[in-house]
Amino acid sequence: MLPETYINEVEKRLRRTGRPREMVIDVMLEVQQFYGWFSDEALEQTAGLLQMHPLELEELATFYNYIYRQPVGKYVIHVCDSVICQMTAGYESFVEHMQEKLGIQMGQTTHDGLFSLLPVCCLGYCDLAPALMINQTVYGELTAEKFDQIIEDLRREK
Amino acid sequence: MPDLIIDNKKIQVAKGTRVIDAAQSAGIYIPRFCYFAELGAVGACRVCAVKFIDGPVEGIEMSCMVEAEDGMVVSTDDAEAVDFRRHVIEWMMMNHPHDCPVCDEGGHCLLQDLTVAGGHGIRRFSGKKRTYADQYLGPLISHEENRCIQCYRCSRFYQEYCGYKDLGVMGIAQRIYFGRYKDGVLENPFSGNLIDICPTGVYTDKPSRYTGRKWDFEQSSGVCTTCSLGCSIRVSARYRQVVRLEAGYSQAVNGAFICDRGRYGFSWVNSEKRPRQGRVDKKTMAPQKAAAAAAGRINDLEKQYGPGAIAVAGSGRSSLEALAAWHHLCQIRSWRGFFFDDLAAGPGAAAAVSGLSRENAVSMKAVESADMILAVGADPLREAPMLALAMRQAWRAGAGVFAIDPRDLEWPFAFRQVSAAADEIPGLVSGMATGNGFFENDSRHGRNMAAIRDQLAQSRSPVIVCGTAAGGQATVSAAAGLVQWLRKSKKDARLFGILPMANTFGGILLNGKPGTPEELIKGMESGQIKALVAAQSDLWKTCQDPDRLDRALRRLEFLCAADCVATELVSRADIVIPVFSVFEAGGIYINQEARAQWSQPAHAGGTPVRITGAGGHPPRVIGAAIPGGGLPPAWLAAWQIAGLAPPDSHEAMMDWMTKAYPVTAPVKTMGSEGVRIFPSQ
Amino acid sequence: MHPRVLLQNRKPGRIATMDEYRQSGGYQALEKAFVKNDPSPGDIREILLEARLLGRGGAGFPIGKKMATVPEDAPHPRYLVCNADEMEPGTFKDRVLIHADPHQLIEGIVLAARAIEAEIAVIFIRREYENAARILEREIQIARDAGFAGKNILGSGRDCELVVHRSAGRYICGEGTALINALEGKRANPRRPPPYPTTRGLWQLPTEVQNVETLCCVPHVLNNGAQWFQSLALTDSGAGTKVFSVSGKVNNPGCFELPMGVRLSELIEEHAGGMIPGSRFKACMPGGASTRLMPESMYHVRLDYGDMKEKGYRLGTGAVMVFDHKTCLVQVAVNLMTFFARESCGWCTPCREGLPYILDLLNRIEAGQGRAEYIEIIRKMCGHMKYSFCAFAPGAAAPVQGLIENFHEEVTAHIENQRCPFQDGQAGGDNAGSHH
Numbered sequence A: 001m002l003p004e005t006y007i008n009e010v011e012k013r014l015r016r017t018g019r020p021r022e023m024v025i026d027v028m029l030e031v032q033q034f035y036g037w038f039s040d041e042a043l044e045q046t047a048g049l050l051q052m053h054p055l056e057l058e059e060l061a062t063f064y065n066y067i068y069r070q071p072v073g074k075y076v077i078h079v080c081d082s083v084i085c086q087m088t089a090g091y092e093s094f095v096e097h098m099q100e101k102l103g104i105q106m107g108q109t110t111h112d113g114l115f116s117l118l119p120v121c122c123l124g125y126c127d128l129a130p131a132l133m134i135n136q137t138v139y140g141e142l143t144a145e146k147f148d149q150i151i152e153d154l155r156r157e158k
Numbered sequence B: 001m002p003d004l005i006i007d008n009k010k011i012q013v014a015k016g017t018r019v020i021d022a023a024q025s026a027g028i029y030i031p032r033f034c035y036f037a038e039l040g041a042v043g044a045c046r047v048c049a050v051k052f053i054d055g056p057v058e059g060i061e062m063s064c065m066v067e068a069e070d071g072m073v074v075s076t077d078d079a080e081a082v083d084f085r086r087h088v089i090e091w092m093m094m095n096h097p098h099d100c101p102v103c104d105e106g107g108h109c110l111l112q113d114l115t116v117a118g119g120h121g122i123r124r125f126s127g128k129k130r131t132y133a134d135q136y137l138g139p140l141i142s143h144e145e146n147r148c149i150q151c152y153r154c155s156r157f158y159q160e161y162c163g164y165k166d167l168g169v170m171g172i173a174q175r176i177y178f179g180r181y182k183d184g185v186l187e188n189p190f191s192g193n194l195i196d197i198c199p200t201g202v203y204t205d206k207p208s209r210y211t212g213r214k215w216d217f218e219q220s221s222g223v224c225t226t227c228s229l230g231c232s233i234r235v236s237a238r239y240r241q242v243v244r245l246e247a248g249y250s251q252a253v254n255g256a257f258i259c260d261r262g263r264y265g266f267s268w269v270n271s272e273k274r275p276r277q278g279r280v281d282k283k284t285m286a287p288q289k290a291a292a293a294a295a296g297r298i299n300d301l302e303k304q305y306g307p308g309a310i311a312v313a314g315s316g317r318s319s320l321e322a323l324a325a326w327h328h329l330c331q332i333r334s335w336r337g338f339f340f341d342d343l344a345a346g347p348g349a350a351a352a353v354s355g356l357s358r359e360n361a362v363s364m365k366a367v368e369s370a371d372m373i374l375a376v377g378a379d380p381l382r383e384a385p386m387l388a389l390a391m392r393q394a395w396r397a398g399a400g401v402f403a404i405d406p407r408d409l410e411w412p413f414a415f416r417q418v419s420a421a422a423d424e425i426p427g428l429v430s431g432m433a434t435g436n437g438f439f440e441n442d443s444r445h446g447r448n449m450a451a452i453r454d455q456l457a458q459s460r461s462p463v464i465v466c467g468t469a470a471g472g473q474a475t476v477s478a479a480a481g482l483v484q485w486l487r488k489s490k491k492d493a494r495l496f497g498i499l500p501m502a503n504t505f506g507g508i509l510l511n512g513k514p515g516t517p518e519e520l521i522k523g524m525e526s527g528q529i530k531a532l533v534a535a536q537s538d539l540w541k542t543c544q545d546p547d548r549l550d551r552a553l554r555r556l557e558f559l560c561a562a563d564c565v566a567t568e569l570v571s572r573a574d575i576v577i578p579v580f581s582v583f584e585a586g587g588i589y590i591n592q593e594a595r596a597q598w599s600q601p602a603h604a605g606g607t608p609v610r611i612t613g614a615g616g617h618p619p620r621v622i623g624a625a626i627p628g629g630g631l632p633p634a635w636l637a638a639w640q641i642a643g644l645a646p647p648d649s650h651e652a653m654m655d656w657m658t659k660a661y662p663v664t665a666p667v668k669t670m671g672s673e674g675v676r677i678f679p680s681q
Numbered sequence C: 001m002h003p004r005v006l007l008q009n010r011k012p013g014r015i016a017t018m019d020e021y022r023q024s025g026g027y028q029a030l031e032k033a034f035v036k037n038d039p040s041p042g043d044i045r046e047i048l049l050e051a052r053l054l055g056r057g058g059a060g061f062p063i064g065k066k067m068a069t070v071p072e073d074a075p076h077p078r079y080l081v082c083n084a085d086e087m088e089p090g091t092f093k094d095r096v097l098i099h100a101d102p103h104q105l106i107e108g109i110v111l112a113a114r115a116i117e118a119e120i121a122v123i124f125i126r127r128e129y130e131n132a133a134r135i136l137e138r139e140i141q142i143a144r145d146a147g148f149a150g151k152n153i154l155g156s157g158r159d160c161e162l163v164v165h166r167s168a169g170r171y172i173c174g175e176g177t178a179l180i181n182a183l184e185g186k187r188a189n190p191r192r193p194p195p196y197p198t199t200r201g202l203w204q205l206p207t208e209v210q211n212v213e214t215l216c217c218v219p220h221v222l223n224n225g226a227q228w229f230q231s232l233a234l235t236d237s238g239a240g241t242k243v244f245s246v247s248g249k250v251n252n253p254g255c256f257e258l259p260m261g262v263r264l265s266e267l268i269e270e271h272a273g274g275m276i277p278g279s280r281f282k283a284c285m286p287g288g289a290s291t292r293l294m295p296e297s298m299y300h301v302r303l304d305y306g307d308m309k310e311k312g313y314r315l316g317t318g319a320v321m322v323f324d325h326k327t328c329l330v331q332v333a334v335n336l337m338t339f340f341a342r343e344s345c346g347w348c349t350p351c352r353e354g355l356p357y358i359l360d361l362l363n364r365i366e367a368g369q370g371r372a373e374y375i376e377i378i379r380k381m382c383g384h385m386k387y388s389f390c391a392f393a394p395g396a397a398a399p400v401q402g403l404i405e406n407f408h409e410e411v412t413a414h415i416e417n418q419r420c421p422f423q424d425g426q427a428g429g430d431n432a433g434s435h436h
């Protein structure tokens, strides 16, 4: 369940704007932050909060890229697969390395629920290709070693 | 009035006409998928591309998105445009199943038509087809998403046009999906239109699935008799049953849509319980014989007690022809009279009819352009669903909507309600016409009433919708008075009454003062009425106190029923004369705005093959006569029951009717949009 | 050395503070405009028009012209939207501009808002730029505290509220009208004008959408005048500087601010460090993923909206993606088309279905299963993309059109040999050389 304070805050915002759609993307992202992904439960609660029909939220959730309608790990690794990253030397073996390191394929989540690997389009860091983004932090000029280091650090942080 | 040239034809159209419609007015059909006049143009499918050769627009553009302008020269068969359109079809067919020959939508499918017309027969694309899971949308509509060509008609109709939110578009790019959040019954009481507007077979009529294909059906244009609006319908029949109803097109009444109640409310006509044989004291016999027996008994009772002992009860579900026959017969035989069931369901009906005039009447389509709507004692969504949809369109265009009503109203648009008790309504309504200061003292309704009054003052073309059930006669009179007052203050105000039945208007038009059911029951209770003919009577349904009615009916010496529906009165009747339904006999119906319309018969009547053949295939009687056929239309049964020679054809009946009731004369020359007939003309 | 304007305060590893921005002349134009009403809103519009400041978000439309379409008597509130979506592959200049000098953008926004008398400004920013979004939120507060934004700017009685809106992520959201739908909490399908957003945009109110870089230019134009701005360019028709994002097979990828009209060869060789060792220039996309692949023969072209247009190319966002002789351009096309097919908003048929169709054929060609007739199908379909609903699909077709026109032999080689000539990875490039 969403914290009472959050619910109150959203209701207050809604009363102020009077336009649920003006805040719907923000609220969806916030609720997703709370649940880790935008589950049916999250969707239905958001619908209730904003007095929108669940379908109206589904229409949006399935349109946008960063609203996860399936469970993802605590750290979502978005690997850029657009043209500049993809043509950097060793890109393919780098992707393979990531999959091996985590023991999952693209599109999957590790058993401990810590990491998901998802492809993503150009992150706007082509000068630092190859690049990836974990949650909202972008890492560039990646190598296998650098990636391993990042993963180890995150594992330690949990 | 822009002048333009399309395919070398000079065309003049009204300002604001889209090129796609301008072409159609000249007989040139431009393909379209997303465009649907009622829903407006959005330019999504791109199949209506044409070449603008000269004038204010040049190059290839979508003909649905461009308004006709002076000096335009348009070519629909320009090579590049044709090639592009052919590609659009090919793109749509990339993922569409290639099963037209066995598809249940085959022959009824715009996509099929345009694919064939565009010459796309061979599949070039060798990639995989995308597939989707279908959803359960309730008992009435099937969902086959694999057929979808993403024209967006359904989601736009559902959400924008109707205002319901449980069906829409999900996903992105080539994974677009039209459906619900989760499986479930569609909430929109106009959902059935999805079947009609889907240009292919994503939404199909579930009850009629696999009962035949378009070319198997006997088809006709009918008038929906479910409520008093008289929407146009397309009737499909096969094997002596009505299989499915679709929206017909009427520019004045319903446009291109109908409500689900109308679309699916015809099961009575195929019912196994429907009277199909004459019955005299539990013995079955031919309808004519049963009618003759009834005539004999009525004669006897008439001799014994005088003609005042004979009464006829009827309802507005009868055709104008039948109502005219009964009115006439009651008069010439001096029977106690014709009692009109509808006056129980809508005590204000007579006032609503007499208050209507050529000046203040308004068609349902025209309600969409009202700049303010006030509904008094009316719940359109329940009493005349398509009206709610028309009101929504007015609201979308900026009209304010107000209601004065005691009930919990829920309409698919925003409105402001004064929750006054039924008996307060007439006072509040007429108060608006009696000047200032009236509401300021009314602490409960004052503010909202003042808002209504202010809006009325600002509006130029308000429509006052009034129910005839909740408020009764006083409310209707007050509403009519308000309209009159507004018109005097130079406003184009209109009155829209909601009547209880499809032909309530006709019944009252023929005889301004039919007897009320209350009078009828009193007559039976007092023993003055000895014989009752229930002519398609809904007395039992509309009566508030069935015990009382039951006791009254028991005092009768003779009950005769002529009907096509298995009503309670039919089951109690001493003599039953089955009659053809509107789907078999046709008939004229006059809707609440005085519009008389002819409903064509859809098929020759008879017992459905489903019933005659049940469990007994192949042994069936083979013969020229249709099993269970040869029933009289209701108007014919009337003459037979009265023991008089009927007009010998429908045409003769019409001749007779228009002479006996000159007010009905315009029906003889009415066109496809019907004709309006006002009581005072 | 070329003069630096937009990136003059760029510091390695940190943003320029408000004070640093002010020391370089920042907020002077704003102060004059708000306190002295000089220039007035009308003057601002005129100066910008005269300066020939063209939109840097891809379309190159004059900002002054767009501002002039806001009707004088249009209702309020009006909106100024700063488009920081920047999802065009290869493009990252807006990110660099925000990270280098956020107050330059803030001043640009407030001034542009002033020009159309908008009282609300929304910065629509892609989710990947969370750092930039936080920087902006923080610096907007600083600007507000200093009286440069928010209510009653510098006591002038005029407001400009700045709001940062984070996108939930889709390339199409960057399209101006789709962006408005996204802000309204709708699916980000584009809207088809008329009405134009400047008459009926966000919440049906007048809305002007401008790119980050365009807005960053505004204070400088007002400070130094239209003539000065024009004189920055190396071409007669051009004006101002351009921030180029260079990526791909160069030694020093990154953002470079250079005069409009600089030659491509100079950009690559003198600023982006030249081609990486062992690489020869083969092709580039001159202005992001939705511009036509440009062949070596254009190596010395002047990068300017007008000049390039004459030669059949578009400067777009000025994102130069450089490909060398070892890069398989069919594969580049496959990659780009995969992106576009995935990001299509799904509204209209050519884009939603046609791009996957083209992608399927390109994939087959790349996989060695191509057929000669595919080329004609692709050419036709790409040509037809111009009849789609918005500029997305023609943009998606552009690189492939460039491929088919300029690198016909490379495509044919795939088909004739039934294999990719670069199949053995990056090293197999010599195979391809034989086709040139």
Ligand SMILES: Cc1cc2nc3c(=O)[nH]c(=O)nc-3n(C[C@H](O)[C@H](O)[C@H](O)COP(=O)(O)O)c2cc1C
Residues within 6 Å of the ligand: C054, C055, C056, C057, C058, C059, C060, C061, C063, C083, C084, C085, C086, C087, C088, C171, C172, C173, C174, C175, C176, C177, C209, C210, C211, C212, C214, C215, C390, C391, C392, C395
């Ligand atoms: C598919 C598509 C994506 C776009 N993405 C962006 C974008 O991310 N940022 C941007 O500034 N303009 C983008 N544009 C251009 C905008 O539609 C619009 O022209 C621009 O924001 C206007 O600002 P400007 O005149 O300052 O360039 C895009 C256009 C299209 C067709």
Ligand code: SF4
Residues within 6 Å of the ligand: C172, C189, C190, C344, C345, C346, C347, C348, C349, C351, C352, C388, C389, C390, C391, C392, C393, C394
């Ligand atoms: S071209 Fe059509 S489908 Fe593609 S992004 Fe534009 S509107 Fe959407």
Ligand code: FES
Residues within 6 Å of the ligand: B031, B032, B033, B034, B035, B042, B043, B044, B045, B046, B047, B048, B049, B062, B063, B064, B065
């Ligand atoms: S009918 Fe015109 S674009 Fe679909």
